[in-house]
Structure formats: C-alpha cells, structure tokens
Amino acid sequence: MRAHLVQVRICSEDALKQIKNEYQQFVNDKSEIQSSIKHITKKVDNVKFNNLSEYLSDHYTQVDKPKLYKCTLCDVYTSNTLKGMAAHKRGCKKKHPEPNLSF
Numbered sequence: 327m328r329a330h331l332v333q334v335r336i337c338s339e340d341a342l343k344q345i346k347n348e349y350q351q352f353v354n355d356k357s358e359i360q361s362s363i364k365h366i367t368k369k370v371d372n373v374k375f376n377n378l379s380e381y382l383s384d385h386y387t388q389v390d391k392p393k394l395y396k397c398t399l400c401d402v403y404t405s406n407t408l409k410g411m412a413a414h415k416r417g418c419k420k421k422h423p424e425p426n427l428s429f
C-alpha cells in the first residue's frame with residue numbers, strides 16, 4: 327500500500343497575525359457598510375412629496391403606491407414586481423392550467 331504524504335503548512339506567527347488583522351478589518355468594514363445601508367434606507371423612506379401626493383390623489387387612485395400586477399391565471403395573487411409574478415406563475419400554472427385553445 328502506498329503511503330500518503332500529508333503536507334502540513336505551518337503559518338508563521340507574523341503571517342497569522344496579518345491574517346487576523348486582515349480578517350478583523352473585513353469584519354469592521356462589513357459592519358460599517360451594513361449600518362450605512364440601514365442609514366440610507368431610512369433616508370430613502372423619509373423622501374416624501376406629501377403635497378404632490380395629496381394633489382395627485384384627488385385626480386388618480388393609488389398614485390403613490392407601487393404598480394401592482396395581478397396573476398392572470400388565478401386572478402387572486404398580486405405582486406409589485408414582474409420577477410415576483412413570474413415566480414408565482416411557475417407554481418400557479420400547475421394549479422390553474424391555461425385553457426388549451428387548440429382544437
């Protein structure tokens with residue numbers, strides 16, 4: 327039987343310390359980016375045009391809401407993204423097969 331060679335890499339104390347510092351930096355940067363995203367999301371949520379919204383709502387219904395797509399198969403499910411609708415339709419097709427129009 328052939329003996330298997332086991333290669334062991336030994337990390338020097340210095341290299342280990344550098345890896346640890348690099349990893350620590352990554353963790354700190356990640357945390358900073360996450361809190362920046364939270365801050366920006368909050369700022370975006372605060373962007374509102376109350377007067378414009380009020381004025382337009384007198385003329386149009388649901389003008390301040392994202393566009394809603396309704397499933398044409400079940401006529402129940404709604405999504406405000408085409409991507410969400412496509413994902414729903416994959417499952418919905420099995421429950422509500424489209425009528426076969428070929429004779």
Ligand SMILES: [Zn+2]
Pocket residue numbers: 397398399400401402403414415418
């Ligand atoms: Zn559906």
